[in-house]
Amino acid sequence: MKSGTIELPTESPTQEADFSEAFAKGWRVLVWNDPINLMSYVVFVFQKVLGFDEPKAKKHMLEVHEQGRSMVAMETREKAEMYCQRLQEFGLKSTLEVAPA
Amino acid sequence: MRVSQAETGDRQIEFAAPEAALLRQALQSTAEAYETDPSELDPMVGNAWYGQAGLREAGIRGEDAVHWVAGLHEARMGRGVAMKSWLKTLPPVGQAGRWVLPKDEVESFLATCNDHRLRRAAEFDLGEGDLEVKAMERAKGDKRIALVEVHFLAWIIELILHE
Numbered sequence: 001m002k003s004g005t006i007e008l009p010t011e012s013p014t015q016e017a018d019f020s021e022a023f024a025k026g027w028r029v030l031v032w033n034d035p036i037n038l039m040s041y042v043v044f045v046f047q048k049v050l051g052f053d054e055p056k057a058k059k060h061m062l063e064v065h066e067q068g069r070s071m072v073a074m075e076t077r078e079k080a081e082m083y084c085q086r087l088q089e090f091g092l093k094s095t096l097e098v099a100p101a
Numbered sequence: 102m103r104v105s106q107a108e109t110g111d112r113q114i115e116f117a118a119p120e121a122a123l124l125r126q127a128l129q130s131t132a133e134a135y136e137t138d139p140s141e142l143d144p145m146v147g148n149a150w151y152g153q154a155g156l157r158e159a160g161i162r163g164e165d166a167v168h169w170v171a172g173l174h175e176a177r178m179g180r181g182v183a184m185k186s187w188l189k190t191l192p193p194v195g196q197a198g199r200w201v202l203p204k205d206e207v208e209s210f211l212a213t214c215n216d217h218r219l220r221r222a223a224e225f226d227l228g229e230g231d232l233e234v235k236a237m238e239r240a241k242g243d244k245r246i247a248l249v250e251v252h253f254l255a256w257i258i259e260l261i262l263h264e
Contacts, residue, residue: 027159030155035222035227035228035229035232036218036219036222036227036232036251037215037219038215038255038258038259040258040259040262040263041211041215041258041262044211044262048208081159081161085169085172085173088173089173089176089177089212090212090215091149091150091212091215091216091219093152093154094155095154095155095156095158095159096155096156096158096159096161097155097158097159098159
């Protein structure tokens with residue numbers, strides 16, 4: 001580095017791609033069906049964790065029940081991870097996936 | 102069992118003696134399981150509470166996966182303080198009585214009851230068919246006890262959510 005100049009950190013194309021991927025709202029939070037969690041409990045958890053109103057929580061719960069899974073959020077990586085982990089803390093089967101570009 | 106909601110939002114639950122005893126037993130065993138390191142749990146239970154399916158596909162591997170599981174374990178252990186107070190205030194063994202669940206502990210209580218159901222179901226690999234009443238009547242020994250607990254806690258959860 002030359003004296004008196006500030007060298008800015010450089011980012012490789014891969015790092016740039018990682019950053020944009022992490023901050024894009026392209027992360028899906030999925031909830032999967034299981035035979036043990038009660039329907040009413042799943043509705044309650046959706047309201048608590050995701051802030052859904054009751055009709056929306058019921059709609060997603062029924063999607064889980066009838067179709068085997070429901071996408072409950074599409075967010076940045078950080079927020080999606082937070083939702084997914086909170087849902088797992090309540091015992092729901094939740095996973096993350098990157099939405100296809 | 103009867104559940105009512107006070108003006109404060111606290112839940113008041115009237116227990117018959119066997120109901121209080123069953124809840125006490127469930128809470129005690131779940132408290133112990135919460136304290137257990139996830140790697141030392143029955144693998145089926147570990148998978149139900151700390152399953153890592155889907156983490157790898159999301160790029161959460163190695164140290165990140167370890168942190169993920171540690172976060173889940175910490176959240177469960179965080180219910181420990183409330184659980185101790187529930188065990189102190191439930192009717193004594195062999196007695197019926199009224200129990201008050203504070204409003205701000207309802208969420209933790211429901212999650213704990215649900216975790217107990219998940220754990221018992223995982224221990225006996227219970228599926229949808231096992232949860233029918235006829236299947237419970239046919240079940241024997243420890244599996245029957247597990248099914249009774251799963252149904253009993255479902256009843257508590259439903260009563261609290263619908264009150």
